[in-house]
Amino acid sequence: MPIDNSIVHQIHKKPDGQPASLTLREQELANSEALEQLLAGLIETYNSKPNKAWGYFHEESGAYPFSGWLQQLIDEELDFVGFSKQATEHLKTLMEGSNLALGGHVLFIRYRQGMTAFLIIALLHHTEGVTVTEELEVAAARHLDLSALNMAARINLTEWKQNATSKQYISFIRGRSGKRVSDYFRDFIGCQEGADPEAETTTLLQAFQDYVGEADLPAEELKGKAKAMTSYVNSQSRQGEQVALEELSGVLDEENPRAFYDYIRHKDYGLAPEIPADKRTLNNFFKFYGKADGLSISFEAHLLGERVEYDEGEDALVIRHPPKGLVQQLRNRKR
Incomplete structure (x- = not known):
């Protein structure tokens, strides 16, 4: 995954209501093997998060300025360092309005995966561990704790610019069990929820159930299609990709690859050609x-x-x- 731009800043804040402060980096990070490993680990962790939501930008305004700065970056009216500084300062302001918000390192990486451009933003924290040194001494070691990632968003820049009607080009980690701790991070991006993965997956499963029910398939064939669907959807989820209904249709029936897709379109289940999937709903x-x-x-x-x-x-x-x-x-x- 080629990295076009990357930078990290730091927000100093404790969840005690005290004002926050910033340490801003003045230059982009140099591409390195360590940075590539960080991006790979970050994406793997991000993709594995089950509690993600999908959405799109609010209209740019004083309350939601992020999309305007991002547009300036794409139009080359603002360089990556300037864009990231403005965004981080805005995030600090929103953090100060949340007593539960905790500072950390704010990482911005613009990268490409195939023909698609992405921007991922994550608030990272450190954890203390131990290591064995070259002198065979046991020593303390401080490192980024990606396993604790709970504030991050990824923007599909290509879809944002090429599909004006899309409502799912942004994904972000949503707080669990109704917690509102991460709301300020969603507002920082300026994202409103569009597609609901749980509802979309439920509708997809209902369509599948109706489809195989009308076809009156033998038990073994039904079992095979169910396994194929589960395998495909879980694979897409692991890669952080959405479920493409036409592609799924081909997986379910190689001899008649459009059968399920045409069935969904004809019955009008209200599903977009690509939907975010919820693995828990699928597996249950x-x-x-x-x-x-x-x-x-x-x-x-x-x-x-x-x-x-x-x-x-x-x-x-x-x-x-x-x-x-x-x-x-x-x-x-x-x-």
């Missing part, structure tokens, strides 16, 4: 899971009626051909 759809009183059971949906049956009258679950490891444990317990 194809899996039954329950846990209570020390008992935990999960199995793939296609096994119901084959190796797993539920007797409603007896309120009992019958499992045929249980895993060999489990069987061996049960046998050992009887001895």
Whole structure:
């Protein structure tokens, strides 16, 4: 992934209501192997985050100036250092309005993946660890903690400029469990939510269920299509890519690659050609899971009626051909 521009600044702030301060870098970072490793690790961590939202810019205004500065950068009216400084100063101001906001290093990287240009912005923090030195001494080592990433956004610059109607060219990490801690970071980007990954995935799964239901497919063929869909969607999610419905249609049926895509268009499910997917919604759809009183059971949906049956009258679950490891444990317990 070629890196076009990168820089890092620092915001000093503790979650105690005190004013924040800045340390601004005056030059772009030089491209290096370490920087490339950082970008690769950052993207891998970012893509793995399940709690992302997708959206698009608010109209540029005093409250949401970021898109205007970004446009100036693209038009070469503002250089990358100047753009990043203005953005970081704006982020500091918004942080001061949140008692829970914690300072850190603000990383800006503009890079290309294939023919697509991206800008990723992340607030990074350090963690303390240990290392063994060349002298074989154990010493403290401070390093960036990408595993704790919870303030980051990625902008698909190519889609933003080429698709004026798109409402999903920005993705950002959303706070979990209704927490509003990260709202200031979303407002810093000036992003409003467009596509809802959970709702979009639910609609896609309903379309799939309707499609295979009308086709009245044999059990084995249905199982194969379900696995193909799960594999494709999870692969796209790992790469940070959206689900392309036409491409998914080809994965589901190589002999008639447009069948599922045309079905969705004809039935008008309201899905865009590309949608963000929610892995949890997908996996829950194809899996039954329950846990209570020390008992935990999960199995793939296609096994119901084959190796797993539920007797409603007896309120009992019958499992045929249980895993060999489990069987061996049960046998050992009887001895």
